[in-house]
Amino acid sequence: MSTLAINTISGQTAANSVVVTGEGGTNTTSLQQGLAKAWVNFDGTGTIAVRDSFNVASLTDNATGNYTVNFMSAMSDANYSANSTSLNYFCTIPSQIEGGCNVLITYQTSLGGSLGYEDQAIVRVSTHGDLA
Numbered sequence: 001m002s003t004l005a006i007n008t009i010s011g012q013t014a015a016n017s018v019v020v021t022g023e024g025g026t027n028t029t030s031l032q033q034g035l036a037k038a039w040v041n042f043d044g045t046g047t048i049a050v051r052d053s054f055n056v057a058s059l060t061d062n063a064t065g066n067y068t069v070n071f072m073s074a075m076s077d078a079n080y081s082a083n084s085t086s087l088n089y090f091c092t093i094p095s096q097i098e099g100g101c102n103v104l105i106t107y108q109t110s111l112g113g114s115l116g117y118e119d120q121a122i123v124r125v126s127t128h129g130d131l132a
Helices: none
Strands: 019-021 028-030 038-043 049-054 056-063 066-071 081-086 090-092 100-108 115-117 123-128
Touching: 038 056, 038 066, 049 056, 066 123, 081 090, 081 100, 100 123
Parallel strands: none
Antiparallel strands: 019 028, 038 049, 038 123, 056 066, 066 100, 081 123, 090 100, 100 115
16 A cells, blocks of 8 residues: 655646546546535534534624624635535525625425524535635
C-alpha cells in the first residue's frame, strides 16, 4: 500500500484550477467547484445549537422556523447554490447574500391552506460556489 502525504494541490496550468478526470476517462470535473464551501448541521429548537459545521461563523434565530446561516468566509456573490433539509418539513432558502443565507422550515396548515413555520431539531444546510 502506498501513502501520498501532501499539504497543497496546485493546478499545472493555473494554481487555482485542478481538474479530475471521471471514471469513463473523457469527462472532467473542476475539483474546486465540486467541493462544499460551507455546511452546517444544527438543532433549531430552543436555543439553536450547531452540532457540526464548516465555514459557518454563527447562526441567527430570526423567528419560529426562520434561521440565518452566517459564513466565516463569504461567497464571491449571491449566485451560489444552497440547499437545506429537515425531517418531515419543507425547507426553503428564500434569500442568499455573500455572507450567508436565510432558511425557512415550513409546512402547509391544510390542503390549500396557508404555510406554517416550525422549529426543527435537525436542520442541515450546504452551499457550493465560489468563495470571495
